[in-house]
Amino acid sequence: MGAEIILLDEPFAAVDPEHRHELQVLLKKLVDQGHGISVSDHDTSGYKNLITDLYRIENRHIACIDSTAWSPFFKQDVNDSIVTNDEFNESVFSMAHVTVNNGKQSILKNSSFEWAKDKITLITGPNGIGKSSLLLTFARLHDYEGSLLYQRKLRDKLRKKIYARKVGLVFQNAADQFLNITVSEEVEQARAHSHHADYWTTEKVDQCMQKLNLIGLEKHSVYELSGGQQKKLQILIMLIIAPDTLLLDEPLSGLDTNSIQHVMQIIKQSSNDLEQSIIMISHQTHGIIQYIDYHVRFDQNGLKYESVVNS
Numbered sequence: 001m002g003a004e005i006i007l008l009d010e011p012f013a014a015v016d017p018e019h020r021h022e023l024q025v026l027l028k029k030l031v032d033q034g035h036g037i038s039v040s041d042h043d044t045s046g047y048k049n050l051i052t053d054l055y056r057i058e059n060r061h062i063a064c065i066d067s068t069a070w071s072p073f074f075k076q077d078v079n080d081s082i083v084t085n086d087e088f089n090e091s092v093f094s095m096a097h098v099t100v101n102n103g104k105q106s107i108l109k110n111s112s113f114e115w116a117k118d119k120i121t122l123i124t125g126p127n128g129i130g131k132s133s134l135l136l137t138f139a140r141l142h143d144y145e146g147s148l149l150y151q152r153k154l155r156d157k158l159r160k161k162i163y164a165r166k167v168g169l170v171f172q173n174a175a176d177q178f179l180n181i182t183v184s185e186e187v188e189q190a191r192a193h194s195h196h197a198d199y200w201t202t203e204k205v206d207q208c209m210q211k212l213n214l215i216g217l218e219k220h221s222v223y224e225l226s227g228g229q230q231k232k233l234q235i236l237i238m239l240i241i242a243p244d245t246l247l248l249d250e251p252l253s254g255l256d257t258n259s260i261q262h263v264m265q266i267i268k269q270s271s272n273d274l275e276q277s278i279i280m281i282s283h284q285t286h287g288i289i290q291y292i293d294y295h296v297r298f299d300q301n302g303l304k305y306e307s308v309v310n311s
Contacts, residue, residue, distance in 0.1 A: 006030070008039045010227070013253035014172065016126045016283050021046055042256045043284060048074040081289040083122075085307035088294075090117040091149075092245055092277040093138060098146035100130065100137055107133050110146070113303045116294050117151070120271055120278040122309065124285065125298035131281045132172065134298070135247045138279070139169040150245075165195065168243035172250045174230035175223070183225070183233060184218040190240035196274055200240045208236055211262045227254045235263055239270050248280035257287065264291040285309050 008027075012020045027037050028050045041047070054065040054073060065073065093115040100108040107130030115121060123131050136142035140155065140163055148155045150167070158166075171177055180186050187205060194200050209215050212232040222230060235251050248267075252260050268291045271278050282288070289309055297306045 003035070005036045006038070008037065008041075010041055010254050011039065012041065012043065014127075014250050014283060016124075017045075019127060020283075024050055042254065043286070044074050045286065081285075081309050082307055083289055083292050083295045083309055085294075085305060088114075088116040088119065091115055092117040092151060092279075094147075094149040094152070096147040096149075098137075098144055098148055100133060100142065100144045102130060102133050108302060111302050115277075115279060115296075117277050118271070118275045119293035120268065120280070120291060121294040121296055122285070122288075122292045123279065123281045123296045123298055124283065124309065129298055129300070131298055132249050135169060135249055135279065135281065138245075138247055139167055140164075141169070166243055167245045168238050168241060168247065170235060170238050170246065170248045170251055172253070174227070174234040177234045177238070178222045178230075181221050182218065183214065183220055183222060186222060186233060186237050187218075187240065190237040194240050194242050195244075196242040199274060200242065205236075205240065208239075208266055211266065212236060212259070228256065228259060231255060232259060232263060235267070239266065242270070242274055242276070245277040245279070248278065248282075250281055250283070252282050252284040252288070255284075260284065260287060264288050267291065 006027075012023065015023065024046050027039075031037055031052075039047075048070065054067075054070055056063055056065055056073075091114040095111055095113045095115075098108060098111050098113075099106065100111075123134070125131055133142055137144050137148070138150075140160065150158065150163070155163070178186060180189055187209075191197060191200060191205065206215075214229065214233060214236075217225065217229065222233065225233065231251065231254055235248070238246060251267075252263065255263065264287075267278060270276060292309070295306045295309050297304050
């Protein structure tokens with residue numbers, strides 16, 4: 001639109017790495033043409049050789065970081081990381097000749113694939129390939145053709161009410177998940193419907209609230225929270241409800257580095273303790289590999305297990 005100054009707030013939160021890089025290069029070209037661009041971002045990957053200034057906000061104070069001290073802020077520009085590629089014994093979802101369409105566009109065609117039970121599986125792939133539609137298919141919110149089994153039973157043969165208790169979905173937009181007004185009401189609602197209320201005790205919930213830096217916000221409306229606070233609350237309430245299988249669509253977008261670690265620690269502990277199957281989509285992969293059991297790459301060639309995750 002030709003603006004002289006462009007302000008960007010978390011512009012790449014749900015953008016795949018390839019297009020993130022293309023857009024960052026485009027921003028640099030605009031700077032070279034005389035535009036001033038200011039970006040607020042938790043993920044610093046790709047910026048190091050493009051920026052002219054670096055500022056950090058902490059404890060209500062903003063400071064300009066000298067270029068000689070930039071290195072610690074760009075540790076995300078690292079090599080690929082290894083995850084397991086071992087065979088697994090049980091599948092949570094089994095796909096046989098499954099075709100998924102989005103309108104007239106084919107997302108998956110005649111795909112057969114097994115998804116690990118009681119493990120955390122990461123899905124990566126370019127924007128628009130159909131990752132969210134695949135999760136919606138698992139959640140029984142998107143049509144498909146072929147055979148899809150959930151824990152060895154045909155998905156469509158299971159009663160919808162029973163299936164909804166077993167398979168939960170964390171939407172990409174946190175606000176779509178909330179039912180009540182205040183943070184405490186959301187938490188209590190989740191506890192009232194928890195399938196593992198004996199695990200999600202008041203003490204356990206308070207510990208997680210503390211870890212996620214949500215203590216003190218109990219009386220706040222969920223719509224007064226920042227985007228990152230909403231995302232952390234959204235994940236926590238779905239973990240409290242504790243379905244056997246949890247599908248997470250970009251659960252880490254907009255979160256700072258510490259929050260990502262805390263969220264993944266809670267997810268991992270819940271998965272281990274309650275033997276939950278977790279399937280998550282994320283473009284943010286830095287610092288989470290230690291919590292991931294399997295990595296599935298979804299691209300134009302379909303679904304494939306990979307032993308390497310590019311962070």
